[in-house]
């Protein structure tokens with residue numbers, strides 16, 4: 400049987416891999432976990448909302464005004480942490 | 494018209510059609526006068542058209558994107574200014590629904606849904622059209638208030654709006670703020686006689702050090718353009734796109750009817766192959782636009798992240814179709830299409846505007862190509878921007 404830690408590690412790997420694939424497809428290149436695609440000028444004016452819609456749809460979470468901290472969205476690593484925290488919260492709330 | 498208020502969601506498409514039919518005879522007159530009478534705005538509100546896609550819990554009809562779109566098509570086919578009213582009201586409502594606090598939603602959405610308040614979207618400035626990151630309107634934080642200073646141009650229903658969603662800059666960070674029209678320092682200069690949407694009571698609006706409470710800010714500074722205005726524009730593109738479908742379809746019907754009836758050279762126009770060619774192209778253009786709008790509606794309903802880009806494509810195609818089909822309709826109607834009260838003549842003028850507002854044709858092409866190229870591994874410039882990329 401899987402221990403909770405193994406499951407967590409698997410979830411982290413899955414989310415990281417999915418987000419990375421999404422970002423690569425939409426930014427036209429692969430980025431490291433700490434590269435800031437906003438600061439690098441890789442995004443267009445539609446992207447911020449597309450990214451919000453993507454994480455909402457894929458992970459069944461709601462991004463509201465209280466989540467609007469650009470730091471959550473500017474790198475793969477931070478986006479992964481944000482998604483994991485939101486999905487964990489949802490689990491706790493359920 | 495109060496019976497339509499109870500029509501409910503299932504009848505929403507029909508509701509758009511019924512409302513459009515009830516005003517069909519008046520639209521040319523409103524266009525000539527440059528105004529949409531207050532009682533018509535009120536009737537549209539009572540019918541539920543101004544809050545059609547807002548959730549029922551916020552006072553709306555809870556319409557799906559496809560239902561909202563169909564209603565916009567029916568209205569757009571009769572009067573672009575009226576469709577413009579639905580567009581601006583629902584743009585502001587969509588931004589608040591998405592990025593407002595619970596208190597803001599409670600305060601504003603039911604009043605917007607019932608049309609007790611008319612909202613306008615105030616982004617454009619003299620030096621900031623397609624490039625909204627260039628806005629110079631300032632939003633200064635001073636204790637518990639924000640002070641808004643700047644001038645907005647070409648604001649649909651700016652002459653009569655009760656509240657403006659204003660895009661400004663708070664110390665270099667894009668900020669979206671609601672400014673009530675009755676606050677000291679709000680000055681409006683009506684615009685009349687522009688090419689199209691003549692009844693949409695446009696105004697240039699000056700905000701002369703207007704103080705608003707902190708709670709009027711929608712989302713924190715920094716998110717005004719990329720999230721708040723982006724949400725409003727995305728919604729606006731969707732309703733404009735459907736309005737264009739309605740314009741194209743109305744013009745196609747008028748052209749076909751005329752071609753089947755009017756005889757020249759001993760035969761009806763429909764017997765001339767060159768006229769048939771115009772009609773054939775117009776039929777395909779308008780059907781293609783409808784299909785792209787339906788596709789966008791499906792993706793929006795599913796919350797698909799591609800819905801934004803597909804809505805850009807739908808709006809681009811539908812505005813082109815409306816322009817082309819209206820042009821052909823005027824051609825086929827001849828002088829009748831040029832008459833002062835000709836519906837197709839008015840559509841022809843209105844359609845051109847649709848290729849300029851909510852993201853011009855060229856800006857849409859850039860977005861569409863950008864999406865395509867990224868999916869094919871194209872690396873965008875990688876140039877560090879001096880400021881946020883803000884193409885409409």
Ligand SMILES: Cc1cc2nc3c(=O)[nH]c(=O)nc-3n(C[C@H](O)[C@H](O)[C@H](O)COP(=O)(O)OP(=O)(O)OC[C@H]3O[C@@H](n4cnc5c(N)ncnc54)[C@H](O)[C@@H]3O)c2cc1C
Pocket residue numbers: 581613614615616617621622623624646647648649650687689690695846849850851852853854855856859885
């Ligand atoms: C009837 C009407 C109603 C309107 N209502 C509103 C409203 O309610 N609220 C509001 O805020 N604004 C409103 N506007 C303004 C409208 O949104 C702007 O006109 C529009 O965004 C284009 O800006 P612009 O007119 O400054 O043109 P510009 O941005 O100066 O563009 C001029 C031309 O250059 C092209 N161009 C611009 N940038 C690029 C680029 N990067 N690459 C290639 N080509 C480019 C454009 O496609 C266009 O053909 C309205 C306008 C009209 C006519």
